[in-house]
Amino acid sequence: xxxxxxxxxxxxxxxxxxxxxxxxxxxxxxxxxxxxxxxxxxxxxxxxxxxxxxxxxxxxxxxxxxxxxxxxxxxxxxxxxxxxxxxxxxxxxxxxxxxxxxxxxxxxxxxxxxxxxxxxxxxxxxxxxxxxxxxxxxxxxxxxxxxxxxxxxxxxxxxxxxxxxxxxxxxxxxxxxxxxxxxxxxxxxxxxxxxxxxxxx
Numbered sequence: 001x002x003x004x005x006x007x008x009x010x011x012x013x014x015x016x017x018x019x020x021x022x023x024x025x026x027x028x029x030x031x032x033x034x035x036x037x038x039x040x041x042x043x044x045x046x047x048x049x050x051x052x053x054x055x056x057x058x059x060x061x062x063x064x065x066x067x068x069x070x071x072x073x074x075x076x077x078x079x080x081x082x083x084x085x086x087x088x089x090x091x092x093x094x095x096x097x098x099x100x101x102x103x104x105x106x107x108x109x110x111x112x113x114x115x116x117x118x119x120x121x122x123x124x125x126x127x128x129x130x131x132x133x134x135x136x137x138x139x140x141x142x143x144x145x146x147x148x149x150x151x152x153x154x155x156x157x158x159x160x161x162x163x164x165x166x167x168x169x170x171x172x173x174x175x176x177x178x179x180x181x182x183x184x185x186x187x188x189x190x191x192x193x194x195x196x197x198x199x200x201x
Contacts, residue, residue, distance in 0.1 A: 053114075060084055062112035076101035082112035 048068045055061040062083040069076050080092070083106065091107035098104055124131075145162030149155045158164065 054081060054083070059114040063114075077103070079104045081106045083108045084110070084113040086110050086113055 047070055050066045050068075052064045052066070053059050053061075054064055062081065064079055064081050066077060066079045068078075079102075081104070085108035087110075089107075089109050092105035094105065096104045142162070146160055149160050149162060161167070
């Protein structure tokens, strides 16, 4: 594309909004001032953008942004390696042609610095949602049973909770179960040996 102050304002901008749009609908790759004219190299209106991490082991290195355009005659793409630099903005200063219409360039920009929003490496995994579902079902059961006993059966007071006897005895049952399991795995202790002496007939 060649930009001019006099009409037509943009030459070669048919795919970028027409001569009066100055290429506003295009992804310009590089701009040079040649003979007083601003000449831009472009891939046209990008139909797809793909972002990848440069180094997966070190995400703070930067990202690669690949823009591609599928045209009727030629397919063009641009890969911009954006290296992390939180203090400065540099480039791009050069454009490499790696194919018929495939370009690559490098720049340094704060946008290339990784920002970790959520980390999946640690956590409860499937156990967390399972616990949430269990608590939700228990709450729904408790609410439905309480409403039924209050409005249908006319029960008042603390007995309004469903299966109150079971829930009140649950701690004691749990304690007894744990004690029996511990005794089973540890075997009979010294304090529980029989005090009877053998009898010879």
